[in-house]
Amino acid sequence: IAGPGPALLPPAEDTETDEADAEAGEGGGGGVPPVTIRWARITCALKNKRGEVARFLLSNVSGEAKPGRLLALMGPSGSGKTTLLNVLAGQLAASSSLHLSGFLYINGRPISKGGYKIAFVRQEDLFFSQLTVRETLSLAAELQLPDLWAPERKESYVNDLLLRMGLVNCADSIVGDAKVRGISGGEKKRLSLACELIASPSVIFADEPTTGLDAFQAEKVMETLRQLAQDGHTVICSIHQPRGSVYGKFDDIVLLSDGETVYMGPAKEEPLTYFSSLGYQCPDHMNPAEFLADLISIDYGSTESVQSSQKRIENLIEAFSNKSVVTEGNNLIAIPEDPELSAKLVRKTTVKKRHGWWRQFRLLFKRAWMQAFRDGPTNKVRSRMSVASAVIFGSVFWRMGKSQTSIQDRMGLLQVAAINTAMAALTKTVGVFPKERSIVDRERAKGSYALGPYLSSKLLAEIPIGAAFPLIFGSILYPMAKLHPTFSRFAKFCGIVTVESFAASAMGLTVGAMAPTTEAAMALGPSLMTVFIVFGGYYVNPDNTPVIFRWIPRISLIRWAFQGLCINEFKGLQFEQQHSYDIQTGEQALERFSLGGIRIADTLVAQGRILMFWYWSTYLLLKKNRPKYQQLLPPLEQDKNKPQVE
Ligand SMILES: Nc1ncnc2c1ncn2[C@@H]1O[C@H](COP(=O)(O)OP(=O)(O)OP(=O)(O)O)[C@@H](O)[C@H]1O
Structure with missing residues (x-):
């Protein structure tokens, strides 16, 4: 009951072909079009009132997220995890004080061409508090699934989702809010995920999905995300400092410090081997996530510790940028476009026909x-x-x-x-x-x-x-x-x-x-x-x-x-x-x-x-007042041939 199963695939359009696709995809697993996201030279600059760059929130960040893998964006608070997650999802709130540049490719196609579906599970879970879990999910399904589906089919779809998300036990509890106690934080998070999954997204973004949850709930949520990755979704989440057992679920990690990449690559043992080659050995029995967090955080204990930790982080950033340049060169975005897949993506995800x-x-x-x-x-x-x-x-x-x-x-x-x-x-x-x-x-x-x-x-x-x-x-x-x-x-x-x-x-x-x-x-x-x-x-x-x-x-x-x-x-x-001068009637009072x-x-x-x-x-x-998102501009001409970190 606890874990989700294969991705459920309602079609986006109510055409016959999509019905057929859905039939094929439903319950079969891995039916969502696989999506590889590649990003390179992503730079997000914060400008001051005079239009000059005051600070870089992200600086020449590059990386890749693959289908079937769970990628975690890790780093200390303020390191730019949420900013990068929003950029990758194309949902960084527009602001005149920001300048966003870089390359973002989806299966080899520029992001501007659109054509893939995402789910974005935000930090704050927002629901109509008086609806039960089942009602919330049923309504989302009614609004998003095609008319052609019979009510019984929609119902079984919702039941299946409840089962896969581990929400069966609380299906008939109201969601609740600060005034009325409802379901737990972890259940809310999984309900958010379930509502997002109805759109059968290829990519799932989750912003700090474990924040505010106890260890048990946090692990259940992360297990759900891992299962979704195994079902063929590309899953990217930002996370502050995971427990060892949660860290073990990641396939890939991006380590950020002050908006710069310290490490990008496979999770588990690889980062430890990499950092040990640079002279930073993870002590035995230490949670690797804790070791990595300490390694890329500034120690504000004393002036000397601040200076030495800053120096260490600068060296780590430089070492990683040299490694990237040597291993991959500057051509991080080169990934051949699969025309068949691209066509499928566009067809499956364009113009969803709304109900009447x-x-x-x-x-x-x-x-x-x-x-x-x-x-x-x-x-x-x-x-x-x-x-x-x-x-x-x-x-x-x-x-x-x-x-x-x-x-x-x-x-x-x-x-x-x-x-x-x-x-x-x-x-x-x-x-x-x-x-x-x-x-x-x-x-x-x-x-x-x-x-x-x-x-x-x-x-x-x-x-x-x-x-x-x-x-x-x-x-x-x-x-x-x-x-x-x-x-x-x-x-x-x-x-x-x-x-x-x-x-x-x-x-x-x-x-x-x-x-x-x-x-x-x-x-x-x-x-x-x-x-x-x-x-x-x-x-x-x-x-x-x-x-x-x-x-x-x-x-x-x-x-x-x-x-x-x-x-x-x-x-x-x-x-x-x-x-004699007194008011005699109501009409006189009104006149007065x-x-x-x-x-x-x-x-x-x-x-x-x-x-x-x-x-x-x-x-x-x-x-x-619809939310507006920051446009991703190509990097400036003078930056194009520079190494990754200036
Ligand atoms: N629109 C903005 N205007 C000004 N500063 C911003 C803006 N967006 C983000 N920042 C700053 O950029 C930095 C990175 O923010 P971000 O939210 O990405 O960090 P984070 O790593 O997700 O932190 P946390 O773990 O605390 O959520 C922070 O110092 C934040 O104050």
């Missing part, structure tokens, strides 16, 4: 629904908060009468209700959406679905749960404060706050799509909302503000909700009059505060427009 809009919508709706309804702790907190705030405001504004002073109380209460509703919806959304966005970005990068079905399914699935909280709030507050006591007015009150709650959620989505992190979104969202609160119709009369601010009330969802609530409450009310002259329906339409505006902004932002 409705099918994507249906699958994503189901997921959004399960996530929204099963999130017990969040829903419990939200309903308790709705009850608590309704009881507090209801007690403060307890059974308001019809005196002149009750006009101010009513307005105050309605403004507070509008603010409370908007803030509750906004903070909930900005608290969870940035994380969800990361998952969606990853899934969209794989081409699993389009943005349209994702956003619309989310909007629809969250309507019932999103409406529940403003309804709880309104149902308690309304009778306590003794607002306009007819059922139709009560229903309209609830309708206005519910629409407002959706508009605030939509605004939260935009903020979440704009801000880089949850913390940034939590800071930005309420600040933006404060502006809308100031122009919410109660604190300031827009006619008295400078002209440049007069447009703000028109886009303030608080103002439209407040105005709607006021019209709903005041129309038809009669107030007790003590002086510049809130009259329109109908409730108009305020709802305005709120609807604001909601759509925020939804469109979210859509455009998500579309625009």
Whole structure:
């Protein structure tokens, strides 16, 4: 149960030929096209503000990863393992301060020609927390496997993956998150791998797959990667300092120190023999990985130790570069292209046909629904908060009468209700959406679905749960404060706050799509909302503000909700009059505060427009903010004939 078996091979396209390929590949093992990656002279320079090179993150790094072998990128923290892994996967985040150059060849073809599939298991495992392991994998399979497959076939495919990844025992446990305990870290890592394997990748990249795991889990994850390599995949992982038993699973290693190669070649005994030939003998019974880590790390114990370790590393880098030059010359990229294999690669991996809009919508709706309804702790907190705030405001504004002073109380209460509703919806959304966005970005990068079905399914699935909280709030507050006591007015009150709650959620989505992190979104969202609160119709009369601010009330969802609530409450009310200049009717009160002259329906339409505006902004932002990757440029002309390390 613990280990994976042969690579499973769903076809990328739903053509007959691919079906046949899949039939042949499935369960047969080694059906993924073998991919050899070669890289040479990879240099990644960090530039300062003046455009000058401030530092090299990678410097003339060369090497090779072969199918059927597990390659580990090893080195001390900050040595450039993750940077190299991202470069090889073509996924180094684009930055104007970076300059990336070198050669990267896939089976002898330049990487720019594309045509091979990769899986990238990142350090952070991100999932919808309320779905079980089986549901997570089934949904990924539904979105990525072709329509032609019968449901039973997809189910057995998922069961097979669960079995091979050692996830059978936790298949029906929810994934969980910081709030709800779910599966273990190692199981999450293997679930990430399983989700990536659905695309039948030729190459699997794993960034520090053992970080944060205990020794047992780390070994299980590495064993899974080793099995995948044995099945014909090319597996490349970065790893900091593995245990001896984990080191024993590597076929090849790249040792990096400060962005330069200290060793590249077979793992196990070879590096020890190589370093012993240079005068560095691994003591008996010492973990080879520990020996190698010590050898290429700077010892910060004293000034002398820093100098001597730096000198040692410089010598090792030079020795390796001389060895590479002697053994392989500068022509590290020369590998004959296999035309048959290249054609197969391109055909198998180009333009995966996505499922239709409705099918994507249906699958994503189901997921959004399960996530929204099963999130017990969040829903419990939200309903308790709705009850608590309704009881507090209801007690403060307890059974308001019809005196002149009750006009101010009513307005105050309605403004507070509008603010409370908007803030509750906004903070909930900005608290969870940035994380969800990361998952969606990853899934969209794989081409699993389009943005349209994702956003619309989310909007629809969250309507019932999103409406529940403003309804709880309104149902308690309304009778306590003794607002306009007819059922139709009560229903309209609830309708206005519910629409407002959706508009605030939509605004939260935009903020979440704009801000880089949850913390940034939590800071930005309420600040933006404060502006809308100031122009919410109660604190300031827009006619008295400078002209440049007069447009703000028109886009303030608080103002439209407040105005709607006021019209709903005041129309038809009669107030007790003590002086001739007192306000007599609700209509007069509305006039006095510049809130009259329109109908409730108009305020709802305005709120609807604001909601759509925020939804469109979210859509455009998500579309625009797709991850961008650094382009690999050819090395500069003057570098071409230089030896590997300058
Ligand atoms: N976009 C960037 N801008 C500036 N510096 C960067 C950037 N990317 C990486 N670095 C720096 O490059 C160095 C190598 O980073 P990298 O993440 O590749 O190291 P690593 O070997 O994976 O380290 P760790 O084991 O700690 O994850 C680090 O000093 C890092 O701060």
